[in-house]
Amino acid sequence: MVDFGGWSMPVQYTGILDEHRAVRTDLGVFDISHMxxxxxxxxxxxxxxxxxxxxxxxxxxxxxxxxxxxxxxxxxxxxxxxxxxxxxxxxxxxxxxxxxxxxxxxxxxxxxxxxEFVNESDSVAGIAVQGPKSAQLFDAFFDGRFSRPARNEILTVTIDEATYYIARTGYTGEDGFEVFCPSDRAVKSWQDILSRGEQFGIKPCGLGARDTLRLEVCYPLNGSDLSSDTxxxxxxxxxxxxxxxxxxxxxxxxxxxxxxxxKRRLVPFKMTGKSPPPRSHYPVYKNGVQITESTSGTLSPSLNIGIGMAYIPTEFARIGEEIEIEIRGKRFPAVIEKKPLLRTNGGSA
Amino acid sequence: MNVPEDLFYAKSHEWIRPDGETGTVGITDHAQNELTDVVYVELPEIGAQVKAGQQVCVVESVKAASDIYTPVSGTITEVNAALTSDPALINTAPFGEGWIFRIQVKAREEIDALLTPAQYGQEIGG
The missing domain is CATH 3.30.70.1400 (Aminomethyltransferase beta-barrel domains)
Known part of the structure; x- marks a missing residue:
């Protein structure tokens, strides 16, 4: 468990790689009540x-x-x-x-x-269901009572006298739903989703997989890839x-x-050979000169290679441009790639 | 958590299995569990002379890079090359095939000063 914006949250339940694969091939469920x-x-x-x-x-x-x-x-x-x-x-x-x-x-x-503007963060919980089998789970869950919202749409429904918002949005690049409900319904909803999702291979996923999944499809993380300086x-x-x-x-x-x-652009890069995984704040070099530092980085579980993002001076921010990432004093070759690093079927920003 | 009885432990979660003049070193089951899936191991250099508590290599999980410290002083004599192609051995067999390096032990007293299985078990709250 780690502290995340004041919330105690699991980095992983069964393992980051295992959870990552579940979302790419079947289904994963994330507690997003911290949002x-x-x-x-x-x-x-x-x-x-x-x-x-x-x-x-x-x-x-x-x-x-x-x-x-x-x-x-x-x-x-x-x-x-x-x-x-x-x-x-x-x-x-x-x-x-x-x-x-x-x-x-x-x-x-x-x-x-x-x-009228109110902050309901404490009384609203959130659960994200993500993965190619999300629509199947929705249908099994509601059994025709509601029709699925389309991508970037949100449905308001009443379940046992409580209001639930079900949006076709997410942070993984896969098809999926984000459900917002009163916080006193969160535990039951989580358990219901897990039990109904069992037949589709659903797995609970932590912050670790959330980060690897979003980085493969190049969704920015505020505080790392975005800030008041960008x-x-x-x-x-x-x-x-x-x-x-x-x-x-x-x-x-x-x-x-x-x-x-x-003057600079946030671009994704991929390591070109065997190297330790890149992380945020690693120095980035071009022609032997440090030009910036990485804002995000990880080993991509889907591509099985190190990936990351960095703000690169515009003159070098081109697809195919070769750069180097310094990891513990040693430089490793990387190449600037096109967004997203991984193509998925349900992508939306 | 598994804490084998025949090993000595460092507070920084490495174990050593003494065998005559040398000892085999790895990280504990507790450590691999905390690290999450190991995806890269930067092995120490063979022949390097190291002091107890010195950082000698790095184990990287999906989530983070972690420094590994030698529990005793001596000379690195062998490294587990299998970890280069299969770093996950650290997760699946932390006390066996997932060993990291062998060291020629300079002073046996340093081993005796390490934690016993019972002490280490307490340290990790087990």
Missing amino acids: GQFFASGPGARAWLNLLLTNNVERLDVGECQYTFLLTEQGGVIDDLIVYRIEESRYMLVVNAAKIEEDFAWMQGHLGPDV TPLEAGLSIFVDLQKPEFIGRAKLTEQREQGV
Whole structure:
């Protein structure tokens, strides 16, 4: 068990490799109760969120969601999150555990008119079911009572008088669902999912597999790959930034950066020979000169080779460019690759 | 957790099996369990002269890199090359095929000063 944003959480249940494989081939289930949930409602909610978030909230119909960013005035990433439109004038935001307080304080500090904004992180639990057999589990679980939400959609259902939100989202690159429910229903839901999932080979998965799975499909981790010193454009995530919107916090800086071009880009790399697995904060070299350091790294269980990500100066941030990663004083060859490092069937950011 | 009776233990979770002038060293079942799946082992150099408590090699799991310390002083005489192609031997047989190196022991007293199986068992809360 490790401390993760104030939560005591398992790195693994049966083993990172075993859990990773379960998600890629069958099914895995993750406790994501550490993540934060905010609710914004009222006639002013949509316009207000659109001023704080980079993506265009106006594009969301009821029951849809989008990946988006909360930025500083300088365009740096405070957090990356998903905003779900759960009712006509009611939105749920799912944010990173370590950022709950900072995000909430920031948003409260910029609160707009006619918005009720609450932090329900303590009373809402989350469970993610991920893997190619997720849809089969959904059907077996609900036996036709509800129809599956499509990718990036969210369903609101009442089960035993409690409200459950079931979204077709995730952080593994596989098909899957993220379920949010009152925290007093979490244990029962977890046990029900595990027992119904048994026939599909479901395995409980910890933080270790969550990290290897997301890195193979190049989903960024806030605090490692994203920070207030990096912008979504540098991170290669501009499709989640709508610069056509007349205003949002950070827009001016991002517009300037777009015009001038980014000086560095977050790119994935793969080790080209046998080497120790790369990790975050390892020096990265080009032509014998250190150009940056890695932001993430691991051994890819699917590809069986070291993989990672780093902000590389734009002149070298090209697919196929050869770089070197320094590991304990020794340099090992690597190559810049295309995103994602692993192609999956259910990918969405 | 398995703590074999015929070994001596270091607080840093290595074990040594003395055999005449030399000893075989590995990491404990408890350590491999904490490390999670081992995916890479950086073996020590044969011939290296090392002091008790010195970091001599690195074992990497999916999650993290961990330093391995020699429990006694001496000269490294042999390393387990099988770990290069099959690092998971450390997980599956930490006290057997997953051994890491052999060392010519400089001072037998250093072995006697290590933890007994009972003491180590207490150390890991078992």
